[in-house]
Amino acid sequence: MEEQNKKILLVEDDPNFGTVLKDYLMMNDYDVVHAKNGMEGFEKFKKDDYDLCILDVMMPYKDGFTLAKEIREKNTDVPIIFLTAKAMKEDVLKGYKVGADDYLNKPFDSEVLLMKIKAIMQRKATDSVADSKQFEFKIGRFDLNSKLRFLKFDGGDPSKLSPKENELLRLLALHENDLMPRELALTKIWRDDNYFTSRSMDVYIAKLRKYLKPDPNVEILNIHGEGFRLVINNKSE
Amino acid sequence: MEEQNKKILLVEDDPNFGTVLKDYLMMNDYDVVHAKNGMEGFEKFKKDDYDLCILDVMMPYKDGFTLAKEIREKNTDVPIIFLTAKAMKEDVLKGYKVGADDYLNKPFDSEVLLMKIKAIMQRKATDSVADSKQFEFKIGRFDLNSKLRFLKFDGGDPSKLSPKENELLRLLALHENDLMPRELALTKIWRDDNYFTSRSMDVYIAKLRKYLKPDPNVEILNIHGEGFRLVINNKSE
DNA sequence: TTCTTTTGTTAATGTATGGTTAAACCTAAT
DNA sequence: ATTAGGTTTAACCATACATTAACAAAAGAA
Numbered sequence: 001m002e003e004q005n006k007k008i009l010l011v012e013d014d015p016n017f018g019t020v021l022k023d024y025l026m027m028n029d030y031d032v033v034h035a036k037n038g039m040e041g042f043e044k045f046k047k048d049d050y051d052l053c054i055l056d057v058m059m060p061y062k063d064g065f066t067l068a069k070e071i072r073e074k075n076t077d078v079p080i081i082f083l084t085a086k087a088m089k090e091d092v093l094k095g096y097k098v099g100a101d102d103y104l105n106k107p108f109d110s111e112v113l114l115m116k117i118k119a120i121m122q123r124k125a126t127d128s129v130a131d132s133k134q135f136e137f138k139i140g141r142f143d144l145n146s147k148l149r150f151l152k153f154d155g156g157d158p159s160k161l162s163p164k165e166n167e168l169l170r171l172l173a174l175h176e177n178d179l180m181p182r183e184l185a186l187t188k189i190w191r192d193d194n195y196f197t198s199r200s201m202d203v204y205i206a207k208l209r210k211y212l213k214p215d216p217n218v219e220i221l222n223i224h225g226e227g228f229r230l231v232i233n234n235k236s237e
Numbered sequence: 238m239e240e241q242n243k244k245i246l247l248v249e250d251d252p253n254f255g256t257v258l259k260d261y262l263m264m265n266d267y268d269v270v271h272a273k274n275g276m277e278g279f280e281k282f283k284k285d286d287y288d289l290c291i292l293d294v295m296m297p298y299k300d301g302f303t304l305a306k307e308i309r310e311k312n313t314d315v316p317i318i319f320l321t322a323k324a325m326k327e328d329v330l331k332g333y334k335v336g337a338d339d340y341l342n343k344p345f346d347s348e349v350l351l352m353k354i355k356a357i358m359q360r361k362a363t364d365s366v367a368d369s370k371q372f373e374f375k376i377g378r379f380d381l382n383s384k385l386r387f388l389k390f391d392g393g394d395p396s397k398l399s400p401k402e403n404e405l406l407r408l409l410a411l412h413e414n415d416l417m418p419r420e421l422a423l424t425k426i427w428r429d430d431n432y433f434t435s436r437s438m439d440v441y442i443a444k445l446r447k448y449l450k451p452d453p454n455v456e457i458l459n460i461h462g463e464g465f466r467l468v469i470n471n472k473s474e
Numbered sequence: 475t476t477c478t479t480t481t482g483t484t485a486a487t488g489t490a491t492g493g494t495t496a497a498a499c500c501t502a503a504t
Numbered sequence: 505a506t507t508a509g510g511t512t513t514a515a516c517c518a519t520a521c522a523t524t525a526a527c528a529a530a531a532g533a534a
Contacts, residue, residue: 089346096352101360102339109326115333122424123338123360147416149460162521163462199481200523206483222481224531303502399510436492437512443494459492461520 006051006121007031011041011067012083013059021054024110030117038062042070050078051124052117057084057091068098079120083108137173140218140232146170153214164189165211168204172220172230181227243288243358244268248278248304249320250296258291261347267354275299279307287315288361289354294321294328305335310400313425316357320345336428374410377455377469383407390451401426402448405441409457409467418464 008030012018015036022034033048035041038059045053053071055064068080079101084091086105095103102116135147143152149166150158161169167189172180182201183193190197205220205228212218217233245267249255252273259271270285272278275296282290290308294301305317316338321328323342332340339353372383380389386403387395398406404426409417419438420430427434442457442465449455454470 089349092346092349093352096349096356100356109329112326112329112333115330118429119333119337122428148466149463160520164522196524199525202481203483203523205481209482222530224480401511433513436514439492440494440512442492446493461491 005029005031007033007049008117009033009035009041009045009048009050009053011035011038011054011059011064012056013037014056021110025117028114038064038067041067045071046074052120053078053080055080055082057082057095065094065098068095068100072099077124079124081113081116081120134174137170139169139173139176139212139230140215142212142215142218144169144173151211159211161211164204165207168201169208169211172208172228176230176232179223179227179229184227242266242268244270244286245354246270246272246278246282246285246287246290248272248275248291248296248301249293250274251293258347262354265351275301275304278304282308283311289357290315290317292317292319294319294332302331302335305332305337309336313404316361318350318353318357334428371411372407374407374413376406376410376413376449376467377452379449379452379455381406381410383410388448396448398448401441402444405438406445406448409445409465413467413469416460416464416466421464 008025010018010022010025010032012021012034013036018034018036022032025032033044033050035044039062041055042062053068055067057064059067064082064084068082071078071080076099080099081102081104082095082100083104083106084095092103101120104113104116135145137144137146141154143155144150144166145152145158146166146169149161149163151161151169152158168185171185171188174180182198185201186193186197190201205222209220212220219231221229221231223229245262247255247259247262247269249258249271250273255271255273259269262269270281270287272281276299278292279299290305292301292304296304301319301321305319308315308317313336317336318339318341319332319337320341320343329340338357341350341353374381374383378391380392381387381403382389382395383403383406386398386400388398388406389395405422408422408425411417419435422438423430423434427438442459446457449457456468458466458468460466
């Protein structure tokens with residue numbers, strides 16, 4: 001299972017410096033999107049979710065503070081680090097007023113920047129687990145807890161599911177009694193759609209069928225060339 | 238409810254500068270306790286709860302970093318700001334490794350310090366309040382006192398826990414019966430997430446399991462690739 | 475039908491992660 | 505300097521997971 005790298009938006013108009021910094025950050029396992037000016041920076045910010053923004057203060061057309069204010073209107077939480085050439089007190093204060101998390105004077109030591117980034121990410125590492133996502137499903141006589149990755153039959157002893165088993169069953173459950181397109185699972189879970197991932201998915205379907213066997217009213221049907229369907233029959237009728 | 242002023246521990250050996258800074262902060266509605274050296278600083282820290290620590294790095298007998306480490310053993314969350322006369326890169330890195338929240342070079346502008354304090358306080362205010370002030374836990378037949386680092390079995394003789402053992406068990410208890418993500422413990426307790434800290438954590442899990450063995454209804458389960466789960470079975474029902 | 479493609483299923487393989495113990499290391503206190 | 509407590513690193517083993525291969529069976533197309 002692949003760890004998701006943290007995503008950084010870097011807005012810096014100096015092409016040389018920007019590229020060097022971007023490469024340095026990427027070498028340290030961050031995903032970096034580099035925007036060359038404030039305008040572009042805001043566009044990119046709106047299009048994606050970022051874990052951190054690094055903004056140059058002095059930029060043509062739209063300076064870092066203005067950009068920060070726009071960003072804050074959309075998102076009150078993203079950490080922001082300002083880069084500035086001169087250490088003007090007014091600038092520093094202005095930065096903190098806009099909600100800066102930190103401040104760096106150019107030229108700065110790249111290692112120091114790395115430490116600051118780490119420190120900020122750690123602060124944000126709050127228990128984000130309590131996501132409002134949906135983690136619990138009733139599947140016939142089964143209970144799927146998708147967060148703890150277990151499947152209980154009739155409230156008995158739970159079987160542990162592997163990450164892939166869990167994700168796949170969850171996707172099926174989300175489309176209960178409806179088509180769950182093959183392609184959807186492949187792009188969402190396997191992040192790639194080719195012959196091998198497709199076969200891998202079939203293997204997991206087989207595993208899930210085994211798990212679900214105890215309840216004859218639950219089954220995973222194939223829709224040839226389309227995908228799968230988790231059907232739950234209601235005896236009562 | 239009445240608005241309680243934020244409490245700041247200021248550790249600064251220069252009596253003139255210290256007093257001026259203390260007065261300035263108090264004028265800005267902070268409660269400030271001023272310690273004249275590292276020793277005294279630690280004593281005062283143990284005696285009370287603070288919202289922020291401002292530590293001078295260069296002090297006789299016990300420097301700011303050492304003090305910070307001691308403080309961190311008692312409390313992983315208090316924000317710490319370092320003050321330093323010289324801007325040595327090694328010092329800055331050292332500071333962040335100990336878990337600094339910010340760093341200021343003397344002489345600095347007092348307004349800038351104020352802004353940093355405000356920014357940090359704001360951050361803490363929005364950070365999950367949930368895990369803030371909970372120090373006592375019932376874990377099956379065990380009682381964990383996380384402040385004194387004691388673990389009692391059936392009210393008997395308490396075992397003394399090391400700081401890491403204690404923090405880890407506390408985090409697990411906070412997420413009782415639920416997932417405690419690996420990453421969370423690593424960033425909150427180890428302040429770094431890499432192969433070695435991760436292995437170190439596994440070692441501590443093994444230690445905790447040993448402690449908890451006397452009660453068969455308490456166990457720490459692993460969720461492969463995700464984290465751990467402290468389960469407490471209620472046999473009584 | 476016959477041929478081709480898609481799916482079902484099981485087993486083998488390789489890699490990543492976790493469990494556990496002991497030794498090494500570090501640092502504060504003696 | 506020595507020691508003791510705490511933490512990290514190393515080593516070795518066990519388990520969990522995902523992928524791939526292999527072959528059988530179904531479904532659809534010709």
